[in-house]
Every structure is written in structure tokens, then in C-alpha cells.
Amino acid sequence: MATLEGFRDKEFLDQITILNEISGSKDPENLPGLVELLKSPVGDTSIDYMVVNALNAVLSQSESETVAGMADKHPGYRILCIRVAGEYGFASATPTLVKIADSETDPDRLMEVLTSLARISDPGALPIFRKYLEHEDSFISALCIEALGKLRDLSSVSYLKAIIDDSEASDKYEVCDITTWKAVEALAAFDTEDTLAFLVEKLHHKNPTVRRIITDAMTDIGSPVIPLLLAAFEAGDTDMRILTANVLGFIGDKACADGLVAAFDKGLAKDSNVRYALYEALGRVGTMKGIICLVDGLGEEDELTLMAVIGGLEKHVNPGIVAKLTTLVQSASDQGDRIAKAVISSGATNLFDALYENAGAGDGLIAALEQSNDPEIIEEFRNLLLEIGGSRAENDLARLPQPEAASRKALAADDSRSMCAMHKAILTDLEFEPFVAPNGQEAYELIEQGEEFEIIITDMNMPVMDGLELVGKVRNTPGYEDVPIIMVTTESEASQQTLATKTGVTAFITKPFKPEQLKEKINELLA
Incomplete structure (x- = not known):
């Protein structure tokens, strides 16, 4: 005192x-x-x-x-x-x-x-957390759910499952409330086969935000959930296969790649969207079996799928990959041209550097680069050619175009690197300055920084902030009430279009799509 x-x-x-x-x-x-x-x-x-x-x-x-x-x-x-x-x-x-x-x-x-x-x-x-589980104040209820998950109270599992089941009701699925969010995290915290199997089953929840929360939870859990995801992939529909492939890619374990390669061998990747998701996932993991599967994917003709293959190989360049690509690019075939274009559009500088050593392959790559309208891509490869040096590189530098600065801007948000590259190529062809972001949060930050976009393209399912949340925030931003927003979906996500339209999406384009289809849609909306 x-x-x-x-x-x-x-x-x-x-x-x-x-x-x-x-x-x-x-x-x-x-x-x-x-x-x-x-x-x-x-x-x-x-x-x-x-x-x-x-x-x-x-x-x-x-x-x-x-x-x-x-x-x-x-x-x-x-x-x-x-x-x-x-x-x-x-x-x-x-x-x-x-x-x-x-x-x-x-x-x-x-x-x-x-x-x-x-x-x-x-x-x-x-006992006191159980008592207030159904409190009328959702924040109190959510706190109790979180605490029961932390304490691994198995007696509350059925109640938590019921919350998530109920959240898919026709009058509730449009909003992800805090109790649903905490119920997902609590079930993940139990980490039992029963609770994990339930979450895998709910991976294609009607609400995109709930899907994102489940995806994040399973990615954090990692190895224990891999067998359940692989089983769901094998038994699931197209949407489930795409979503489980994404999660397996995020987990990044060798067992994930082995399971996905086995899925290819079983003929479970006939759908182009599923193959695209598998190639993206295999590129993230990078096992020997996965790389062999990606090399086999060099026969893909769809532009976006081929970019996913190239994006995966770019991360794991080795002599075998280079030899295969060299043979294809210098073959003067349609597929060789497609591969060269994919290398350029993807910004695959590691592959370019390795392939350029062969004059034939180098000519194919430069021919593809001459067709690009993307100033960033051209500048990136220009700098690489300067590093490579030599008379051939000097001659190729002289061939590169000098694109004019765009007078209008467009924004694209997608967690797929190859999809972002595709959007950039399409938008530069339409004489936009493209801005790309890997999730809704980073996309919205560009808007908050004062960038003015004439059109916005967004994926539906993304980490951190999904497409619907991004659209909602954009529509509540002064000056963006009427800016056209195109949402990219898979065909089976059509059931979500009503929800997306209510949120503020102007139009949809369904995967797989050709670049010309998206160009036509953009021109239609801006006519």
C-alpha cells in the first residue's frame, strides 16, 4: 500500500x-x-x-x-x-x-x-457450454460451439452436424452464419473419422463460403483426411471430383498425388474440368508419378487445360521434361504451336530458358511470343532474352512487338495460376490493362486502392474470400453498382446461379470455355 x-x-x-x-x-x-x-x-x-x-x-x-x-x-x-x-x-x-x-x-x-x-x-x-448451445444470441451459441470443439465434446457431434445440415435448407443456404462456420471448425477439431467423413461429404455445400471454410479446415488437417478425399473423388460427381482434387493439391502430400494419378489410370478424369483440376493439383505436389502424368498431359488440346499442365511442369523442370517439350515445340505441328503458346501465356520462364537452348524450339517460342499483346509478358521474356544474351537472342529481341498502353482496365480473380494467365491473355487481346488476383480479398484491395475497372471476372470458389463475397463487397462500393461482373463456373454449379445473381453477378460463363466465348461475353456486356 x-x-x-x-x-x-x-x-x-x-x-x-x-x-x-x-x-x-x-x-x-x-x-x-x-x-x-x-x-x-x-x-x-x-x-x-x-x-x-x-x-x-x-x-x-x-x-x-x-x-x-x-x-x-x-x-x-x-x-x-x-x-x-x-x-x-x-x-x-x-x-x-x-x-x-x-x-x-x-x-x-x-x-x-x-x-x-x-x-x-x-x-x-x-455442461454450461451445452446449456447455451441454442442461445438466441448467435454469438453466444457460436462461442459455445467453438469451446465444445476445443474440448472435444463428442456428445455434441450430432448437434453440430445438424447445424450444418440445416444450413443447406432452401431458406438458409444463401448466408453462412457464424454458428455454421463454428460448427465446421468444431467438427474439424474433433479429428475423428466420423466427423472428417461428414465434412468431406459437405465439401460441396450449397453456400460457397461454407465450402471455403471446409476446404481450409481439411487443408489444415492434412494427412488424416487424404483417404476420405480420395474415396469421395472416386465415388463423387463432377463437382465433388473437382473440389476434392483442389483440396488434395492444397494438402500437397505424396499420397495425394499417387491417389490422383490412380484416378487417371481408372478413367475417372474424362471430364475436362476434372482433368484441369487434377493437373493443377499434381503441379502443386510435384511427385515423380505426378510429373509423368503431367508430361502425358502435353497431349491436351484444350487451351486452358494445357496451360494447367505447363504451369505444373514449370515448377519441376528436369531434363526429361525439357527433352519431351523440345521435341513437341520444334515439331512444326498444331500441338507444338499450342504448347509454345501455353508456355508464353503462362509466363513459364523456367521452361522457356531451358527450351530456348534448342534453336528449333526457341523459334517456336519466339513465334508464340510475337503473337502476345500482354506488355507484362513481353517485358518478362524480353528481360530473360537479355540475360541469355548472344546473337540469336539479340535477333529475337528485335522481333518482339511493342504493344501500346491500354486505356481501360479490367480485373480478374481466380486462385488458379493458369486461369489467371488465360484471363490476362484474353483481356490484353481486348486492349484492356489486366489486373489479376489469386482471391477475392486481394482483388477487392485493388478496388480499395482506387483502381477503376470497366469489367470484373471472378471465380466462384476461392480461398480467403470467395467470389460471392467479393461480388457483394463490390456492389456495395460507390461507383461499382453497375460495373459488369462475370462469374466463371463449372456446368454443375448452375444451381448456384440464382444465389450469385441475387448477390450482383451480371453474367456467367461455364467451364470449359474457349477464349473467344469469354471475349464475346465481355464485348456483349460492354456494347
Whole structure:
């Protein structure tokens, strides 16, 4: 108490010094004086705030005093003790907190108590979390769901599954509420075969945001979910195969690649969208079997699918890949031309560098580069040719076009590198300056930075922020109420078009599509 003796009569700077010293020492002897200052403030906002901080520091070293303070008549001190108990994980506070929560009727105070109990994470609090699972305040319910997941309360599994099932009802699926979000994360936290199998089953949830949350959860879980994903791929429809392939690619385990290659061998990738997803996933993993499968994919004629193959090989360049590509590119065949164009459009500088050593292959690549209208692509390969040097490179540099600067801008968002490359090529052909982003969040940041786009193209399923969330934010941004937005979907995602249209999507284009189809759609919307 001596430290705080005469505190109210001291100068402002002296008071600050004293409180800082107490916060550093955390000496319990100062507790009575600090409690008195809390209950009867000095009246200066800065000092009163520092008193709370000092009291928090002292209570952190006094578990018994903190627990006792939760029964204090002063509401401010009582709440502070409740918060400190949670912040520092005081397990002995659990019975008192449970008793308080059991009779608390004010939602705000109840939230404070439950938050502390969740932080302490004592199984003794399980009954109280179960009690408030169905609370009318969704944030309280969500907190209880999260706590039950953390405590692995298997008795709540059926209830959590019911939340997710119910969220697909015709009057609910348009919005991902916080309880659904937390139910997914809680089931993932249980990490049992039953709960993981349920989440895999829900991977194609009607709501894109829920799909993203499930995808993120399974990616974090990793190896335990791989067999379930591979089984779902084999038994699933086109959408399920695309989504499971994406997750397996994100996990990036050797077992993922082996399973996807086996799917190819079983003839389960006849759909072009499925093959595209598999090639993208194999490129992320990079096993020997996967690379062999990608090399086999060099026979693909669809432009986008071939770009996915090239994008995967670009990450794993080796002599065998280079030899195969060299033979194809210098063959003066239609497929050789397609491959050369894919190397250029994908910005595959590693492959270009390796292939250019062969004059025939180099000529094929330069011919494809001459057809590009993308200033960034041309500049990227121009710099590479300068690094390579030599008379042949100098002659090829002279052949490169000098594209004019575009006067209008367009934005494309997609988590697929090859799809972004495709969008860039299409938009530059239409004389746009293209801006691309790997997810909705980064796309929207460009808008927040003041970029003005005449048209926006977005995928539906993306990490971090999905297409629908992006569209919703764009439509609520002044000046973007009427900007055309094209959403890229797979054919079976047509059931989601009503939801997307309500959100603000102007038009759709279905995968697989030819570049000319997207160009026609853009010209139609901007006519």
C-alpha cells in the first residue's frame, strides 16, 4: 500500500510513474490500493485506464484474489476479475464462473463469463457450454460451439452436424452464419473419422463460403483426411471430383498425388474440368508419378487445360521434361504451336530458358511470343532474352512487338495460376490493362486502392474470400453498382446461379470455355 500512499495528491507524471512501476513489479501488496482507485476513480481518463492495466497485471499473479473478486459487489471489479481469470487460464475459477453463467440473464455479461471459460478450457465447463448451445444470441451459441470443439465434446457431434445440415435448407443456404462456420471448425477439431467423413461429404455445400471454410479446415488437417478425399473423388460427381482434387493439391502430400494419378489410370478424369483440376493439383505436389502424368498431359488440346499442365511442369523442370517439350515445340505441328503458346501465356520462364537452348524450339517460342499483346509478358521474356544474351537472342529481341498502353482496365480473380494467365491473355487481346488476383480479398484491395475497372471476372470458389463475397463487397462500393461482373463456373454449379445473381453477378460463363466465348461475353456486356 505504501507505493500508492497519497496517490491522489501527487502530480500527473508521478502518478503515471507509480502505476508503470506497479505494472512491472506486479506486487500483490498494491492490490487493495488499486481496487480502491478502481472503485473510486481519480477522474482523469488516462490515469483511470492505467489503474485498470496495473490491476490486471497484479491480479495475474494472484489467482485466489482474482477468484474472490468475481463475487465482489462492484460490477467493474467483478468483470475485470472474470476477464483476468480467462486471460491467464486460472483453472480454479471454473466452478465460480460456471455458477455465475448458470444464472446470468444479461447476454453481454454472459458472453464475458463464457469467453473466460472458453479460454480456461476446463472440461468442468462442458455442461454450461451445452446449456447455451441454442442461445438466441448467435454469438453466444457460436462461442459455445467453438469451446465444445476445443474440448472435444463428442456428445455434441450430432448437434453440430445438424447445424450444418440445416444450413443447406432452401431458406438458409444463401448466408453462412457464424454458428455454421463454428460448427465446421468444431467438427474439424474433433479429428475423428466420423466427423472428417461428414465434412468431406459437405465439401460441396450449397453456400460457397461454407465450402471455403471446409476446404481450409481439411487443408489444415492434412494427412488424416487424404483417404476420405480420395474415396469421395472416386465415388463423387463432377463437382465433388473437382473440389476434392483442389483440396488434395492444397494438402500437397505424396499420397495425394499417387491417389490422383490412380484416378487417371481408372478413367475417372474424362471430364475436362476434372482433368484441369487434377493437373493443377499434381503441379502443386510435384511427385515423380505426378510429373509423368503431367508430361502425358502435353497431349491436351484444350487451351486452358494445357496451360494447367505447363504451369505444373514449370515448377519441376528436369531434363526429361525439357527433352519431351523440345521435341513437341520444334515439331512444326498444331500441338507444338499450342504448347509454345501455353508456355508464353503462362509466363513459364523456367521452361522457356531451358527450351530456348534448342534453336528449333526457341523459334517456336519466339513465334508464340510475337503473337502476345500482354506488355507484362513481353517485358518478362524480353528481360530473360537479355540475360541469355548472344546473337540469336539479340535477333529475337528485335522481333518482339511493342504493344501500346491500354486505356481501360479490367480485373480478374481466380486462385488458379493458369486461369489467371488465360484471363490476362484474353483481356490484353481486348486492349484492356489486366489486373489479376489469386482471391477475392486481394482483388477487392485493388478496388480499395482506387483502381477503376470497366469489367470484373471472378471465380466462384476461392480461398480467403470467395467470389460471392467479393461480388457483394463490390456492389456495395460507390461507383461499382453497375460495373459488369462475370462469374466463371463449372456446368454443375448452375444451381448456384440464382444465389450469385441475387448477390450482383451480371453474367456467367461455364467451364470449359474457349477464349473467344469469354471475349464475346465481355464485348456483349460492354456494347
